[in-house]
Structures are given as C-alpha cells and as structure tokens.
C-alpha cells in the first residue's frame with residue numbers, strides 16, 4: 001500500500017525532514033481563509049496510508065483544518081489516516097476542576113478518534129490519565145517520550161557531573177528521573193501550587209542540595225512561563241550556580257525569552273514538537289521509529 005506524508009504551516013520543515021527519513025513523499029496541504037473567516041482546505045493526492053503531520057499548538061484553526069483534511073482524504077481513497085501531532089492540544093483540562101467545566105481532554109480525544117486510525121504524539125500531558133489509549137477510544141495511540149532525544153543532545157555537550165536535574169512539580173518526576181538516569185546525574189522535583197493561569201508558587205525543599213550546583217530544569221510544557229520564572233528565581237535564591245532549561249513543548253511567545261533571561265535563566269531549549277525559535281532538539285529519530293511500520297513493504 002502506498003504511503004505519503006502531508007502537513008501544513010510552520011510544521012512543514014519538520015514534516016519534510018521526517019518524510020525524507022521515512023523515504024516517502026511529502027505534500028503540502030493548502031489553506032485558504034474566506035472573508036467571513038471560514039476556511040478551505042486542499043489536500044495533496046491521497047494514498048492508501050496518509051500520515052498527517054500537525055503540531056497542535058494554537059490549535060483551534062488546526063483542529064478545524066484536520067476535520068476538513070480528513071474528509072477530503074477519506075473521500076479520495078485514503079484507507080488509513082495517521083495523525084502525527086508532536087504536541088497534543090487540550091490535554092491539560094482532564095477533569096472538571098469546577099462544576100460546569102468541559103473536560104477538553106475527553107471531547108478532543110473523541111473528536112480526533114472519529115477522524116483518524118492512529119495518533120502518534122510526544123510527552124502528552126496525561127497527569128491524571130493512566131494511558132494515552134484512554135484519550136482515544138477505539139483507535140491506536142502512541143505517546144512517545146522526548147527524553148531519549150533530549151539525552152542524546154545533552155550527552156554530547158560534556159555536562160558538569162555536579163548538575164542537578166530538576167522538575168518543577170511532582171508530575172514531572174517520571175521524565176526528570178528518566179532523563180537524569182540516562183545522563184547519570186542526580187535529580188529532584190519541587191512542589192508547585194497553582195493559584196491561577198499565570199500565578200504559581202514552587203518550593204524546592206532542602207536548599208543545601210542546590211547550593212553551588214548547576215541546575216538543568218526540565219518540563220513538558222512552558223506556556224505562560226509562570227512556572228519557569230518562579231522556578232528559576234527560587235533556584236537562584238537557593239544558590240544554584242546556573243539554571244539551564246530543556247522542555248518538550250514551547251508554547252510561549254518568542255518575546256518571552258527575554259523575561260526568562262531577566263529571571264536568571266542561562267539557556268532555554270525545546271524539542272521540535274512545536275515550531276519555535278528555541279527548537280534545538282529534533283524528534284526525527286523517535287517519530288521515524290514509531291512510523292516505520294506504516295511504511296513496511298514499500299521498498
């Protein structure tokens with residue numbers, strides 16, 4: 001069966017590298033905005049299997065484009081649609097925190113499950129959800145870890161062996177422990193209390209473990225930047241000799257890098273899951289490995 005990769009917008013250059021690695025053609029999906037705000041989506045030629053590369057940051061228009069692209073591709077003969085969404089949107093509202101709130105994780109999961117046959121994502125925000133399969137009923141779903149890619153990048157840099165790998169909250173422990181284990185470094189996590197969209201409080205426990213050491217702060221998402229700024233200030237106040245940051249999903253505006261620098265952050269780097277000026281960690285190898293089976297029998 002033939003396989004093609006299709007994508008659009010800022011994700012196209014990452015999609016192109018992935019297509020080249022998989023040895024399959026890439027087609028750009030064209031979007032046109034009508035004067036009334038509606039959208040026309042024009043897909044490339046359909047194949048038996050179409051891999052749609054679509055990082056779902058700034059997601060509202062992209063979800064609509066996905067609905068329209070899936071309609072066109074199915075009608076034109078695609079038997080299998082695989083959504084590669086290195087960043088998966090709307091996962092953080094995974095319970096109704098207050099009466100009447102929509103559980104966006106459930107609603108968006110069901111929507112996508114009705115459109116495609118498989119979802120491949122990276123470090124999905126599943127803090128209270130046991131497994132990615134629970135988000136996507138009835139279809140295949142893979143939640144890949146970015147930590148092998150981050151470790152590969154960092155291990156070539158000659159990190160100071162005194163570096164402490166830190167996460168801002170207890171939810172970050174699995175990926176912080178994984179990354180620290182791969183790099184042979186110590187790790188710890190803080191305790192975070194969120195007071196609002198941008199207001200957080202973080203406590204890092206015993207400062208004697210931080211004083212005089214470089215800290216590598218690791219998180220899945222930076223969005224408002226509140227967590228990162230609060231954590232960096234707390235770590236420097238506790239005597240950290242430097243704070244470097246690696247994250248999977250850079251959702252913040254590029255102009256906010258100056259705010260992080262002002263808070264004492266020495267460097268911030270992100271994976272290519274969300275196209276962003278801080279991108280420094282390609283995910284090509286882990287994505288290609290998850291997608292190889294889609295391409296088997298092609299050559």
Ligand code: R5P
Nearest residue numbers: 220221222223224225226227
């Ligand atoms: C929280 O559970 C996540 O792991 C991140 O720490 C959080 O999403 C960061 O958000 P913000 O940048 O808005 O503080």
